[in-house]
Amino acid sequence: MTTIANPYPFAKVGLPAPSFNLLSTKNLDSLEEKVSLEDYRGKWLVFFFWPFDFTFVCPTEIRGFSDSYDEFKALNCEVLGASVDSIYTHKAWIQTPVDQNGIGAIKFPIVSDFTKETAHAYGILDDASGAAHRGLFIVDPEGVLRYQVVTDMNVGRSVDETLRILQALQSGGLCPVNWKPGQKTLG
Numbered sequence: 001m002t003t004i005a006n007p008y009p010f011a012k013v014g015l016p017a018p019s020f021n022l023l024s025t026k027n028l029d030s031l032e033e034k035v036s037l038e039d040y041r042g043k044w045l046v047f048f049f050w051p052f053d054f055t056f057v058c059p060t061e062i063r064g065f066s067d068s069y070d071e072f073k074a075l076n077c078e079v080l081g082a083s084v085d086s087i088y089t090h091k092a093w094i095q096t097p098v099d100q101n102g103i104g105a106i107k108f109p110i111v112s113d114f115t116k117e118t119a120h121a122y123g124i125l126d127d128a129s130g131a132a133h134r135g136l137f138i139v140d141p142e143g144v145l146r147y148q149v150v151t152d153m154n155v156g157r158s159v160d161e162t163l164r165i166l167q168a169l170q171s172g173g174l175c176p177v178n179w180k181p182g183q184k185t186l187g
Helices: 057-067 069-074 087-095 117-121 159-171
Strands: 021-023 034-036 044-049 077-083 110-112 134-139 145-151
Touching: 021 110, 044 057, 044 159, 057 069, 057 077, 057 159, 069 077, 069 159, 087 110, 134 159, 145 159
Parallel strands: 044 077, 077 110
Antiparallel strands: 021 034, 044 134, 134 145
8 A cells, every 4th residue: 555645744634643762661671762752563553742740630640551551452452652741750660650640561561752843743742831731643654644633731531532532443333322332323
């Protein structure tokens, strides 16, 4: 299958998702393992950003996605988190207990977009604060962006809704309002 490059300055649904190659927490000891969009070819990907580590809403989202990770895996989907913090800050946050505003061990890697190039490419960089807005993107197995939602920095996202949207996208049908897995599609 031939893919068309994205002619827009930011991520756009229906076009190839912007590529990235970022340091990750896959190897928490060395912090030298990079993750790229191409690593997820053949699988669905939920790629989500939060503003900064060691904040208040962010840990609730990350723990929620980690708690539901097996449900995503069962749908041939990987989860990847990102912020503009350094890889060292990510490591410290993972190693900080949950009761001390850390996230503890999680089931998926997080990447450092320290240069902010990826947040910019996905259209979620807040120039005034230097943080990424809460952007969530679903990329299909061919690398095409199929869904995006961006919220203000103080509003967390729903893991259940993300799972529902993923299943709707995978259904291949026309999904009416409030469609849930197991219900008929419109076509």
